[in-house]
Amino acid sequence: MTVTTIESEVRSYSRNWPVVFEQARGSRMTSRDGRVYLDFFAGAGALNYGHNPPVLKRALIDYLERDGVTHSLDMLTGAKEKFLAEFSARLLVPRGLEYRVQFPGPTGTNSVEAALKLARKVTGRETVVAFTGAFHGMSLGSLAVTGNAAKRAGAGLPLGHTWRLPYDGFGDGQVSGLKLLDSMVEDSSSGMDLPAAVIVETVQGEGGVNPAGHTWLADLAELCRRRGILLIVDDIQMGCGRTGPFFSFEAAGITPDIVCLSKSLSGYGLPLALTLFRPELDVWEPGEHNGTFRGNNPAFVTATAALREYWSDDLLAKQTEQRGMIVRERLTALAGRHPVRVAQVRGRGLVWGLAFREPEAARRTADAAFARGLLVETSGSRDEVVKLLPPLTSTDDELAEGLDLLDEAVAVSG
Incomplete structure (x- = not known):
C-alpha cells in the first residue's frame, strides 16, 4: 500500500514534491534516496528558525x-x-x-x-x-x-x-x-x-x-x-x-x-x-x-x-531586514533579465514573491527549482507568484545558493 492509495486526494504538497523526506536540519531537508534539498518553504512559515534548531530540540x-x-x-x-x-x-x-x-x-x-x-x-x-x-x-x-x-x-x-x-x-x-x-x-x-x-x-x-x-x-x-x-x-x-x-x-x-x-x-x-x-x-x-x-x-x-x-535582543530582526534588501536586489536583477515573463518583485524582510505574467510560468519555475534541489511554493489568486520563505536563520551562503538555483530555474522554465 502506498500513500497514493490510502491518503485522500486532498493532499497537495506531496504532489509537487514527489519524494519521501526522512531528515531535516537547519535550512535543508533530506529525502529517502539521500538527496539534500534547500528549503525556501519552511513549513509555509512555520519554521522561521529552520528545522530542528539544536537549542530548542535539547529543551524539548x-x-x-x-x-x-x-x-x-x-x-x-x-x-x-x-x-x-x-x-x-x-x-x-x-x-x-x-x-x-x-x-x-x-x-x-x-x-x-x-x-x-x-x-x-x-x-x-x-x-x-x-x-x-x-x-x-x-x-x-x-x-x-x-x-x-x-x-x-x-x-x-x-x-x-x-x-x-x-x-x-x-x-x-x-x-x-x-x-x-x-x-x-x-x-x-x-x-x-x-x-x-x-x-x-x-x-x-x-x-x-x-x-x-x-x-x-x-x-x-x-x-x-x-x-x-x-x-x-x-x-x-x-x-x-x-x-x-x-x-x-x-x-x-x-x-x-x-x-x-x-x-x-x-x-x-x-x-x-x-x-x-x-x-x-x-x-x-x-x-x-x-x-x-x-x-x-x-x-x-x-x-x-x-x-x-x-528575541533577547534585536539582532535577528536587523539581520532579517538587511538580508531582505539583498534578496530584493537579487530578485530585481533576475526580473530585469526576464521582463517578458516576470511582472513584479514584491516582499518585505524574508518573504518575497516573484510574480509572473502567466501562472503556468510560476509553476514551471517552481518545478524546475525542485529538480535542482530547491523547495519553493506558488501563491496568488492564480498561483502566478513564486513565493520565497527561507528560514530566518539561513546563512548568507545558503541564501545566495537558493537565489542562484532560482535564477537557473527561471532561465530554463521559459
Missing part, C-alpha cells in the same frame, strides 16, 4: 525525558507559566503592549475564529470587513473573511457577514478601500451597518506576497479607532520575525486591538496559537471558547526556548 528532549506534562487543556503547568513569563518580558513589556493572552486551539485558523467571535461578542455587531487577496484559514469563520474563490468554494455553504474591500494596491491602486469604507460607514443610506471589526494581513502571503504600505496600515488603524471598529491583525504567517520585527505591524507604528499568532510561534513546527487582545476586550465567560488541544506543553517549552534564543 530534556522536558520529555523528565516526564513533563504533555497535555493539560488550559490547566496551569510549569511549562505554560514559563512561556507566558518570557512572552511578556521579551515581547509585550518592551513594546508597551498590554495584551491578554488566549490559547484558542493549536492552529492559526483557531486563532482567527476566536478573534472574530470575540469582536462580535464585544461589539454586539455581526459584519467583519476583510480585503481582496486575504487568506485567514480553512474553517468556516476564517473562510468567510478569506478572498480566494477556490478555497471559499470548499465550504459548501454561503459564507456571509463579511464586507470585502480592495487591499492596498489592488487594481493598480485605482480604488481606495479605506476611503470607500469611511464613506460607507459615514452615509446612513449606504446599506452598510457599522462593522464589528476589520481583519487584515500586513503582508498577504497566500494572496501573492502583497505588502501593505506602512502609511496605509496607519490610516486603517486611525479609521478603525475613529469609527469604533476593532482592528484585527492576522500575524500568523508574517509574525515571529518574518518581516523583521517580531510583530509585522511594528514598523507601521500601530497597535491592533486583536492579534492572531501561530505558525512559527512554537519555533519547532509544533502546533501553538495565541489570540492577543486589549484587556478591556476580555469579556469571555470561563470555557466559553475552548478546545482540547489549546494547552500544548511541548510547544510551550520550545516557544520559551525560541524567545530566549532569538
